Structure formats: C-alpha cells, structure tokens
Amino acid sequence: MYSDFDSFLKVAIREYYDRGFASRKGNFIALLIASGQVAVSLAKDSVVDGTATKKVAIGAALVLALRLGLRYALGGPLGAVVTIAAAASMVSYFVKNQKDIVRKVSGYRQLIAETRAQYVDLQGGWRSGRHGDTERNLMIDGLMKRFLGQCDEV
Numbered sequence: 001m002y003s004d005f006d007s008f009l010k011v012a013i014r015e016y017y018d019r020g021f022a023s024r025k026g027n028f029i030a031l032l033i034a035s036g037q038v039a040v041s042l043a044k045d046s047v048v049d050g051t052a053t054k055k056v057a058i059g060a061a062l063v064l065a066l067r068l069g070l071r072y073a074l075g076g077p078l079g080a081v082v083t084i085a086a087a088a089s090m091v092s093y094f095v096k097n098q099k100d101i102v103r104k105v106s107g108y109r110q111l112i113a114e115t116r117a118q119y120v121d122l123q124g125g126w127r128s129g130r131h132g133d134t135e136r137n138l139m140i141d142g143l144m145k146r147f148l149g150q151c152d153e154v
Contacts, residue, residue, distance in 0.1 A: 002140065005119050009038045009112065012147050019148070025093055030101045031151060034108035107154035115147045 002008040013035060017028060094101060122143065126136040 005116050006038050008119055008140070008144070009035055009115075012144060012151075013038070015144070015148055016151055024152070026097050026101050027104060027151060027154065029094060030104035030154070031108050033101070034105045034112055104154055108151070111147070111150055111154060115143065118143055 002011065013031060016024075016031060119140070122131070122136060122139050125131045126133075131139065
C-alpha cells in the first residue's frame with residue numbers, strides 16, 4: 001500500500017488538503033512545516049509527475065520558501081512553481097497568523113511522531129507474518145483516517 005512512512009504522510013497531506021484547504025490554511029501550513037523534508041519531496045513529486053493539484057504543489061513550495069527564505073523560492077527551480085502573488089499571499093497569511101501556526105507545529109510534530117510509531121508497528125507485524133495483506137491494508141486505512149481526524153484537533 002505505502003512503501004514507507006514518508007509515502008503515507010504525503011498521501012495524508014494531499015488528503016487533508018482535499019478536505020478543505022480554504023477553511024484550514026493555518027493547520028495546513030503548520031502540518032507542512034511539521035512534516036519537514038516530506039513537504040519538499042511532496043512539492044518535487046507534484047511538479048515532476050503532475051498527479052497532485054497545482055495548489056498543493058504551490059503550498060508545499062511556499063512552505064519550503066518560508067523555511068529557506070524568499071530568495072530561493074523566487075529564483076532557481078522553484079520559480080516555475082511559485083509566483084510572486086502566491087508567495088506574497090502565503091507569506092502574508094503566515095505573518096498574520098504566525099503565533100497560531102507556530103503553536104500548532106509542535107502539536108503536528110507530536111502527532112506525526114505518534115503516527116510514525118504506529119505505522120512502523122503495523123509494518124513490523126505485517127513483515128513478521130502477524131498480519132496478512134488485507135489486515136495490514138485495513139489497519140493502514142484506519143491509521144490514515146485517525147491521523148486525518150486528529151489533524152483537525154491539533
């Protein structure tokens with residue numbers, strides 16, 4: 001189903017975005033920041049294979065821009081994805097809601113760590129033969145649903 005936890009987290013981020021980004025901008029930005037390198041990978045994958053929506057790619061690239069500084073986002077390879085207007089909008093939203101977003105980042109990091117431990121446990125059970133493929137897939141689906149539900153509670 002998912003080859004590793006980073007793949008699981010990428011799908012979770014896309015799902016969370018699809019559930020209503022407009023009403024959860026702060027949560028989404030905090031989740032992207034907390035996910036660290038997965039956000040970078042998500043942006044790259046979205047641009048390279050074109051399977052994700054353009055807005056997810058822009059959102060992930062903009063979080064990367066916040067982390068690395070605008071000078072990297074507006075020049076180089078990310079310049080194709082990040083427009084000046086979108087960057088200004090995201091930065092403006094981040095600045096206006098910085099305290100709330102920064103507060104949420106630690107909660108998302110904790111949620112990601114807990115979910116990673118549960119994912120590793122499920123994968124270990126599957127590899128050792130305690131769970132069959134169907135059981136594993138059902139448990140991973142349940143883990144995804146729990147993770148997405150807890151994202152709104154952070």
